[in-house]
Amino acid sequence: MSLYVMKFGGSSVGDTERMKRVAKRIVEKQDEGHQCVVVVSAMGDTTDDLIDQAKLLNAQPPAREMDMLMTTGEQISIAMLSMAIHQLGRSAISFTGWQAGFLTEAEHGKARIVDIRADRVLKALEEQKIVIVAGFQGISEDGEITTLGRGGSDTTAVALAAAIKADACEIYTDVNGVYSTDPRIVNCARKLKEISYDEMLELANLGAAVLHPRAVEYAKHNNVRLIVRSSFNYSEGTVVKEEAVMEQGVVVSGIAYDKNVARISILGVADVPGVLATVFGALAEAKIDVDIIVQSGVQEGKADFSFTVALSDQQRAVSVLEGIREVLPYREVTTEDGLVKVSIVGAGMVSHPGVAASMFEVLSKLGISIKMVSTSEIKVSCVIEASKLQEVVKALHTAYNLDTEEQVFVGGPQDRR
Template identity: 75%
Template sequence: MSLIVMKFGGSSVGDAERMKRVANRVVERQREGNKCVVVVSAMGDTTDDLIDLSKQICTITPPAREMDMLLSTGEQVSVALLSMAIQSLGQPAVSFTGWQAGMYTEAVHGKARISDIQPDRILKALEQGNVVIVAGFQGMTEEGEITTLGRGGSDTTAVALAAAVQADVCEIFTDVDGIYSTDPRIVKCARKLPEITYDEMLELANLGAAVLHPRAVEYAKNYNVPLVVRSSFNHNEGTNVKEEAAMEQGIVVRGIASDKNVARISILGVEEKVGQLAKVFTALAKEQIDVDIIVQSGVMNGLADFSFTVSLSDKERALEVIQGIRDEVGFREVSSQENLVKVSIVGAGMVSTPGVAAKMFEAISDLGLSINMVSTSEIKTSCVIDNSRLNEVIQALHTAYGLDTDSQAFVGGPAERR
């Protein structure tokens, strides 16, 4: 008998028929002799609809606490309906909110991190023969305040619960039947990976691949939780995410990811003094603004230029911070650029293979595009380019690294939410 945590995203439970299909799948696994804990997201576009409703009601920025109260209701609808569907098939089931399931978080509304899980109630319900359905994306502080975990929170809930109850595996069900070498909506002949390492998956997730949330992968790596990503629309073999993965012959790059949420900020004519960069990036850090790629040019006449990237949503706030320290740092001007995308290649084999980055630069330049910024690590190379021809770039890179296959990838529905 295995203990399995199964997570289903918003499109998997998007309507009554899909909810029933999930119920049948869960009951099937339970009747094979397994114990099942199921984590679900809000149905379809429920969360976005609730956010839109709050904007219609509130003329100012809605209070973060009340937004958590509002958004947490979406998952409560899902768990109750799924429990009803499972019970209608003759299988005992019980639904829990995040706080009923013992999910404790830090006291941050909108993007709380899990601080502790006390799964006693879950374990007791499992021993009584129930399928346990838990609302993803939510928890409770020590003071009893409801919190939400931010985008990808249901993935994180599932992996954290799998670690807490010592599950044999955590299965993430989505609209594609595994992890692909790139987005199969862009490259129809994308390669499905039978397995991938935690480190490779973490890089891909951080770089824009939407199949798994980075926090969930990080949690799985830290607690050695076996992950399987598979489709909720078929029974095909999925992708195993694990500590070590076998290398495919001749495949050095495992995946290609892209992120359109990129803005470039350039600070020109900075006085060459010790500690200038520290002043800029300390000020940004105090405002919780994450900085990604940083490039500094050479010094001329005692002045230097440097550029860095931030998320598009942080651009205006970052510009305000920089203008606020202008007198302290001393620079000629500051500028920003949008309409950019970060394209990245990832693969554990890159560290021991020369020429991988060169092939990327060549493929991009062959399309007549300039590379604005470059960032590298042992297992990834990222380029910031104009976003107008993103699909062409991804297709060119996919072919250049020998990732094309003869068959079309399976895509079962719209992209999953949370």
Template identity: 75%
Template sequence: MSLIVMKFGGSSVGDAERMKRVANRIVERKREGHQCVVVVSAMGDTTDDLIDLTKQICTVPPTAREMDMLLSTGEQVSVALLSMAIHSLGCSAVSFTGWQAGMYTEAVHGKARITDMKPDRVKKALADDKIVIVAGFQGMTEEGEITTLGRGGSDTTAVALAAGIGADVCEIFTDVDGVYSTDPRIVKCARKLNEITYDEMLELANLGAAVLHPRAVEYAKNYNVSLVVRSSFNHNEGTHVKEEAAMEQGIVVRGIAYDKNVARISILGVEEKPGQLAKVFGALASEQIDVDIIVQSGVAGGRADFSFTISLNDLDKALTTIEGLRATVGFREVTSETNLVKVSIVGAGMVSTPGVAAKMFAAISDLGISILMVSTSEIKTSCVIENGRLNEVVQALHTAYGLDTDSTVFVGGPSERR
């Protein structure tokens, strides 16, 4: 008998019929002799519907605290209904909110990080031979404030629980059969990966691949959680995310990711003196704004220009923050661009293979597309380009690195985001 954590996203429990299908799958596992802990997201578009309600009701933006109070209710509906469905099938189940399950977070609303796990009630319920259903995406501070973990937070809940209770495996059920070499909605001949390393998966997730949340992968790597990504629509074998993965002959690049949620800010004519960058990026960090690619231009007349990319969602807040530094930093102008996308190649074999980045630059250049910014690490290269021809670029790169297959992949449904 093994202890399994199973996570189902919003589209997997999007209506009553899907909820019952998930319940059947869980009960099937239980009757095979496994102990089961299940993490569930809000049903379908519940979260978006709740956000739309706030726009209809509020004349001023709601506080982050109240948004967490509101959005956390979506998962509570899911866990209660799923527990009822399992009871209807003759198995005993109990549902917990994130805080009842012992999920403690930092005091940041909207995208809190998990700081501690105290899953005593989960362990007791398992000892009582119950199936445990836990609300994903949410936690509680030490002071008792409800928090949410941000988009993709249910993945993180599942992996943290798996680590906290010592599960044998954590299975993330989604709308495709596993992790693919790229988005199969763009490249129909994308290949499913049987295995991928934590580091490769973490890069792909950070770079825009929506199949797993980066924090979940980071947690899995840090606590050596056995992680499997598989489809909730069939019983096919999924993708195993692990410390080391077998390398396919001749395949150096394992995946191609893209991120449309990109904005570029340029700060022009910055006074050239020590500490300027620290002031700018320190202020952005204090506003919980993550900065990605940074490029500084040459110095002329005692002034320099530099550009960086951030999430498009943070653009307005970032511009306001930077404008507040005008007196202390001293710059001439701030500009921003939004019609951008970041395309990235990832592979553990890149570090020992010359010419990988050059092939990427050539493939993009052959399409007559300009590369605006570049970022590299040992296992990835990213290029920022204009958004209009994204699909062409992804397809060209997929072919250039020998990732095309002879078959067309199955895509099950809308992408899971929670």
């Protein structure tokens, strides 16, 4: 008997009809002879609605109370899904994150998992029950309810699969698997049969929303067999694993984009040792992640350099820089938004020269200036103006031979059995 962890996102359980369909899918998995642990997100837009309501009461609500509020969305989902499974004549039990044994850091809003004490989950499985676990949440050592950050239900599912030594972790979503790019922009996007952990991690970090980056990290570290598939049909989906077979003639596996980008430039700072350590040490202390860093030429002992942060961190980052001006004098700080980071990813790029040049050529033909560039062995990222995003993604997708003749259907039932 195989043990599966099945994770269903908010779109898959968005209303009672979809909830019933998910319950039927889980029962079918059990009928195939498998034990089932199910991780569920909040229904549809519940989390966003809760955030909006909170901000009507307090523009800057306390992080602790936001965690108390937002974890209720998943608790509604697990209870309702358990009820739906009972209606089908099966035994199910729902657990919050803390009941399932998720111990986290005491960091509200973006806690990391410290340990999983899954005794209650394993005991319920021994009793032949279907176990339903709330994603996205846990509890700290001092008894505080915490959340794992947006998309954290993926992390819950993969971490739980590792803890209970599941045979596979299936992530159910509203598309048939992992695609070569966002099928909402390119409806002839290629569904990948398989993809490596490293490629998937790059795509997730670079903006692809199909999997949460921390979930992929957990899967890679614990060698969890990860399968991304549709909750609306029975397509095989995409397998994420250590090494994936590269399709003939395809060097780039995927194209990702991130709209949550702002560029900050520090102008006229002294070109002396320790400058970058001071700047980025202060930003790290404020828990602001920095992505691409570029330093321009030095003139008369003064240098300029730029870096990118999440758009949501832009003002905080500027405040940090203002706070260190006395110890690190500079002429001025400038900011720029309305940007997007577009990236190509592929393990085959290592052994194929000219891949980056092709990207630059595509952007040049579209008349687009590149503001910043970042590279690694398996990715190239360019920061550009956001106005031509869709045109850029489509052109790159065609240039790297990723177009297919099939049309992707997103967001609803298809091929229902």
